[in-house]
Amino acid sequence: MDFALNEHQEMVRDMVRSFAEEKIRPTASERDRSGKFPQDVFNEMGELGLLGMLVGAEYGGAEMDLLSYLIAVEELARVDASVAVGMTVTNSVCCWPIMQFGSREQKEEFLPKLASGKAIGGFMLTEPQAGSDAGSLRTRYRAEGDEWVLDGSKAWITNGGVGRYFVCLATRDPGLGAKGISAFILDAEQEGVQVNRPEEKMGLRSSKTCMVSLDGARVPGKHLLGAEGEGFRIALQTLDHSRLGIAAQSIGIATAALEESLRYARDRHQFGRPIMDQQAVAFRLADMDTRIEAARGLLHRAIWMAEHEMRHTRESAQAKVFASEMCNEVVSAAVQIHGGYGYSSEYTVERLYRDARVTTIYEGTSEVQRMVISRALRQRAEALG
Numbered sequence: 001m002d003f004a005l006n007e008h009q010e011m012v013r014d015m016v017r018s019f020a021e022e023k024i025r026p027t028a029s030e031r032d033r034s035g036k037f038p039q040d041v042f043n044e045m046g047e048l049g050l051l052g053m054l055v056g057a058e059y060g061g062a063e064m065d066l067l068s069y070l071i072a073v074e075e076l077a078r079v080d081a082s083v084a085v086g087m088t089v090t091n092s093v094c095c096w097p098i099m100q101f102g103s104r105e106q107k108e109e110f111l112p113k114l115a116s117g118k119a120i121g122g123f124m125l126t127e128p129q130a131g132s133d134a135g136s137l138r139t140r141y142r143a144e145g146d147e148w149v150l151d152g153s154k155a156w157i158t159n160g161g162v163g164r165y166f167v168c169l170a171t172r173d174p175g176l177g178a179k180g181i182s183a184f185i186l187d188a189e190q191e192g193v194q195v196n197r198p199e200e201k202m203g204l205r206s207s208k209t210c211m212v213s214l215d216g217a218r219v220p221g222k223h224l225l226g227a228e229g230e231g232f233r234i235a236l237q238t239l240d241h242s243r244l245g246i247a248a249q250s251i252g253i254a255t256a257a258l259e260e261s262l263r264y265a266r267d268r269h270q271f272g273r274p275i276m277d278q279q280a281v282a283f284r285l286a287d288m289d290t291r292i293e294a295a296r297g298l299l300h301r302a303i304w305m306a307e308h309e310m311r312h313t314r315e316s317a318q319a320k321v322f323a324s325e326m327c328n329e330v331v332s333a334a335v336q337i338h339g340g341y342g343y344s345s346e347y348t349v350e351r352l353y354r355d356a357r358v359t360t361i362y363e364g365t366s367e368v369q370r371m372v373i374s375r376a377l378r379q380r381a382e383a384l385g
């Protein structure tokens with residue numbers, strides 16, 4: 001077992017850290033207030049290869065290993081979680097399924113634009129009535145000539161309004177359940193796609209999240225991803241992969257909260273000494289640090305399994321549920337350490353507290369992760385005899 005990063009992974013971490021410190025941190029609070037999407041930052045991330053990190057070099061990607069990619073997500077989230085989610089959604093739920101399930105023609109058409117940042121990507125699974133129960137989606141598709149025609153509504157679409165290409169799930173007939181679902185690569189600029197006003201959110205305010213209406217949206221026949229009827233499996237395998245990104249994002253936010261707390265507790269004096277030297281605060285910091293490392297351990301185990309092409313549905317759910325819940329506990333502790341100042345938007349921990357909240361909700365709630373883990377346990381129970 002080797003916990004050390006290799007030279008290349010260290011280089012990626014250092015490069016992303018200095019990019020985030022120089023180009024993202026100075027304006028992060030301002031963007032949190034204005035809610036403005038940082039197109040310039042995304043342009044630069046495209047140039048640096050951060051939007052197609054797992055895309056093969058032949059399609060213009062950086063072709064990195066999974067750990068390098070997730071280190072990059074963590075580093076971005078440590079500075080601005082809004083940027084991290086836009087980046088991870090492009091990489092994990094758009095580029096990745098196209099890389100895994102796409103035809104050569106689809107890869108050649110979409111991946112170079114996504115990897116270079118010329119087009120941002122996303123994923124359209126959730127609907128107003130189909131959240132956790134993703135298999136019950138109602139957006140329908142039908143074949144017409146050599147095209148597919150899509151009708152329905154998609155909800156909570158990250159990168160809505162700023163993204164161009166989306167992996168979109170629709171059903172031929174809701175009565176068919178999971179087997180009726182197919183995946184398409186949808187161009188959001190085409191006729192029949194209406195992106196609505198961004199949601200007003202508690203956190204991740206400069207990441208855009210929109211409802212999208214599909215009203216007779218015509219998708220070329222060749223933009224079906226995988227085979228007809230394979231969409232649900234594609235979506236769930238994509239989520240097995242992408243939940244690792246949310247675990248990394250949670251670890252990044254929690255690390256930022258710990259660092260802010262260390263700085264504050266070192267400099268803040270009460271009762272004649274730094275609060276860091278008072279046991280109540282010192283032990284709280286110790287617990288924050290320990291829980292971050294535990295989450296990282298779960299994440300790195302799931303990464304190792306994914307890299308060895310082992311099924312990691314359970315491990316990915318475990319990393320996601322533990323890291324996101326840890327993140328919420330750590331940011332809450334950070335606000336407590338800051339006392340009244342933690343409740344003020346003058347201090348970064350206030351933003352971290354709001355940004356952290358969604359990590360136990362999106363890409364599968366904590367309850368869905370526990371469903372996934374408990375189903376694996378049911379199989380284990382049967383095997384016990």
Ligand code: CAA
Nearest residue numbers: 126132133134135158178233236237240313362363364368
């Ligand atoms: N990989 C591949 N196939 C899988 C799978 C996996 N991880 N999990 C299940 N399947 C297969 C099953 O084997 C089954 O196939 P068969 O019928 O051939 O046996 C089929 O898929 C249906 O499986 P289930 O009966 O287990 O499906 P279900 O309807 O009970 O749902 C669920 C399972 C895990 C709850 C799933 O619906 C789920 O993950 N829900 C949460 C959805 C979610 O995470 N949404 C997030 C939206 S994306 C987002 O937030 C992105 C963003 O923009 C930030």
